[in-house]
Amino acid sequence: LELHGPINAALAQIQHTLSTPTRFEPRRAVHHFVIGASDYMEFLVMPRLVSLLQEQAPGVDLTVRSLQLSQPEEALDRGEIDLAFGYFPNPAKRLHEAHLFTEHLACAVRNDHPTVKSRLTLSQYVKLPHLFVATRRRSGVVDDALARLGMTRRISVSIPHFLVAPFIIVASDVIMTVNSRIALTYARALPIRVLPPPLKLPDFPISMVWHPRSDKDDAHAWLRARLSEICRDLQVS
Numbered sequence: 001l002e003l004h005g006p007i008n009a010a011l012a013q014i015q016h017t018l019s020t021p022t023r024f025e026p027r028r029a030v031h032h033f034v035i036g037a038s039d040y041m042e043f044l045v046m047p048r049l050v051s052l053l054q055e056q057a058p059g060v061d062l063t064v065r066s067l068q069l070s071q072p073e074e075a076l077d078r079g080e081i082d083l084a085f086g087y088f089p090n091p092a093k094r095l096h097e098a099h100l101f102t103e104h105l106a107c108a109v110r111n112d113h114p115t116v117k118s119r120l121t122l123s124q125y126v127k128l129p130h131l132f133v134a135t136r137r138r139s140g141v142v143d144d145a146l147a148r149l150g151m152t153r154r155i156s157v158s159i160p161h162f163l164v165a166p167f168i169i170v171a172s173d174v175i176m177t178v179n180s181r182i183a184l185t186y187a188r189a190l191p192i193r194v195l196p197p198p199l200k201l202p203d204f205p206i207s208m209v210w211h212p213r214s215d216k217d218d219a220h221a222w223l224r225a226r227l228s229e230i231c232r233d234l235q236v237s
Contacts, residue, residue: 141201
């Protein structure tokens with residue numbers, strides 16, 4: 001059982017090495033990619049990626065597998081996914097990695113919030129009810145930062161996914177501290193105001209990782225290049 005993963009990875013590497021490489025021509029290609037992604041990165045990247053594929057590579061299909069609760073190493077080793085993108089603080093050294101962008105946090109409230117206007121103070125922030133998307137942890141970097149100041153917040157609503165969050169925001173007085181690109185996407189679609197947090201919070205890198213066996217593969221290289229382009233377009237100040 002312990003050897004199952006490594007042997008599968010070795011056999012996949014041998015099969016890839018012995019196969020005859022073919023040049024990837026996007027408009028004529030019939031291909032299937034399996035991508036591992038967090039809910040956050042699915043939300044940001046997949047609409048743009050699907051649109052791009054329909055335009056440039058209409059014969060290419062996608063399957064996305066959730067990485068909400070796990071790192072991608074084992075799935076990449078077993079060949080279950082072709083690549084993964086998201087926040088990976090300590091990826092295995094055997095994997096290839098490319099930085100996509102650096103993310104920071106922002107606050108989101110409804111436009112007609114009764115107490116939050118154009119500026120948010122720390123005192124106001126900790127008094128408000130908070131919405132928290134608990135994808136990996138029961139608490140987050142906000143709680144860690146507040147604890148260092150001897151403060152706490154009340155998480156009045158905790159949910160597992162980003163999809164429902166903006167509809168909760170516009171229907172209530174909760175505040176959400178979330179990745180800036182998600183907050184701005186919410187604000188473009190719904191009456192939501194995006195504000196800077198009233199305390200120092202860390203930035204974090206978003207990257208994609210892939211197995212060495214697919215590093216020189218023409219189709220994989222094409223997909224990685226398209227993902228890099230999409231993420232460059234997601235840059236915010």
